[in-house]
Amino acid sequence: MGENSKKGGRARRNESEDFLAGEIESADEEDSPNALMKKILLHICCAPCACYPSKRLKEENFAVVGFWYNPNIQPYQEYRRRLMATGYFARVTSLELITDTGYPLQDFLKGILEKDAKEKVRCSFCYKLRMERTAKAARENGFDYFTTTLLYSKFQQHDLIKEIGKKLGKKYGLDFYSEDFRDGWKEGILISKKMGLYRQQYCGCIFSEKEREARRFTSAGLLAIASSVRVLTGSHPTLSRAPYSSHSVRSQ
Numbered sequence: 314m315g316e317n318s319k320k321g322g323r324a325r326r327n328e329s330e331d332f333l334a335g336e337i338e339s340a341d342e343e344d345s346p347n348a349l350m351k352k353i354l355l356h357i358c359c360a361p362c363a364c365y366p367s368k369r370l371k372e373e374n375f376a377v378v379g380f381w382y383n384p385n386i387q388p389y390q391e392y393r394r395r396l397m398a399t400g401y402f403a404r405v406t407s408l409e410l411i412t413d414t415g416y417p418l419q420d421f422l423k424g425i426l427e428k429d430a431k432e433k434v435r436c437s438f439c440y441k442l443r444m445e446r447t448a449k450a451a452r453e454n455g456f457d458y459f460t461t462t463l464l465y466s467k468f469q470q471h472d473l474i475k476e477i478g479k480k481l482g483k484k485y486g487l488d489f490y491s492e493d494f495r496d497g498w499k500e501g502i503l504i505s506k507k508m509g510l511y512r513q514q515y516c517g518c519i520f521s522e523k524e525r526e527a528r529r530f531t532s533a534g535l536l537a538i539a540s541s542v543r544v545l546t547g548s549h550p551t552l553s554r555a556p557y558s559s560h561s562v563r564s565q
Contacts, residue, residue, distance in 0.1 A: 350376040353490060354411075354454070356447040356461035357381055359395050360402040360510045365501030366462050366494045367408060375458070379403055382413040382446045384421050385439045391513070392416065398511040405508060411454075413446060436470055441477050448481040458488045465494035465501060468516065 353375045357363045363379065370377045381399055386392040396414070403410035421442070428438040444461055451459040461478070463469045471493065478489035494501075505512060 350374055351458060352376045352378070352456045353458040353460060354378055354380050354447060354451040354456045356443060356459065356463070357399055357410075358383060358443070358462050358466075359513060360398040361501065361505035361512050362462040362465045363399065363402060363408075364504040364508070364510075365497035366460070366465050366492075367406065368504075369492065369494060369497060370460075370490075377408065378454075378456070379408050379410040380413070380447050380450055381410065382415070382443055382450075384416050384418065385425075385443065387418070389416065389418075394511055395513060402508065402510060411450060413450070437473055437477070440470075440474055441481075444474075444477055445481055448485045448487060451487055452485045456487065458490045460490040460492070462494070464491065465498070467495055467498060471495075 351374065353370055355363070355367060355370065355377055357379045367377055367379070379399070381396060383392070383395070386395055396412070400410065400412075402408070424442070425435050425438050428435060440463065444459075444463075447459050447461065459478075459482070461474065463474050464471060475489075475491045478491060481487075482489035
């Protein structure tokens with residue numbers, strides 16, 4: 314049996330592990346030159362969400378290039394953590410990665426607050442901001458298609474993402490690839506854990522972080538810990554002071 318047949322057999326036996334090792338087989342360059350493959354720019358919201366979509370796109374004979382643009386991630390320390398994880402993922406999987414590390418925090422917050430005030434929605438602003446930057450980069454760099462790893466997450470609004478993607482595709486003369494990557498949800502989690510990727514606990518913006526922490530605080534029953542403290546909800550609350558615990562330190 315030839316060497317190519319052996320490698321193909323390994324890929325079929327354990328596709329996910331081969332992907333991690335960078336051993337997924339593709340046709341030889343002379344048989345399937347990269348120039349003839351469909352070029353797609355994949356917007357990556359985070360490394361764990363890129364695991365399954367990048368794999369699927371390669372299986373569909375796309376020449377995949379990753380694209381990082383996520384000024385929605387706050388605080389900045391979290392932004393850097395996710396960017397570093399994405400860089401690590403790209404290096405380990407031999408994925409070419411284009412990064413736009415612009416971080417217009419004030420513009421993002423202003424835009425999302427204005428959108429929320431007018432329409433009571435924030436996500437559409439965030440989706441369009443990142444996806445339009447991806448579409449522009451795709452057109453500028455000669456790609457045929459663009460897509461986003463947001464289509465992998467079970468927590469995102471897929472119909473809205475597809476609607477925005479199709480409009481942007483028409484605007485920039487590109488095809489928006491809208492596969493439902495949620496089919497590989499469990500496989501993507503498995504891959505990210507095997508790689509030891511940083512797995513964040515909220516979508517990205519400070520609003521989503523607050524909403525998640527509020528749910529955790531309530532569901533975990535932590536309010537009982539602060540039972541001696543009056544919860545402040547009014548515009549002119551009356552404070553009640555909790556008693557010192559045995560671990561409290563009084564200033565002298």
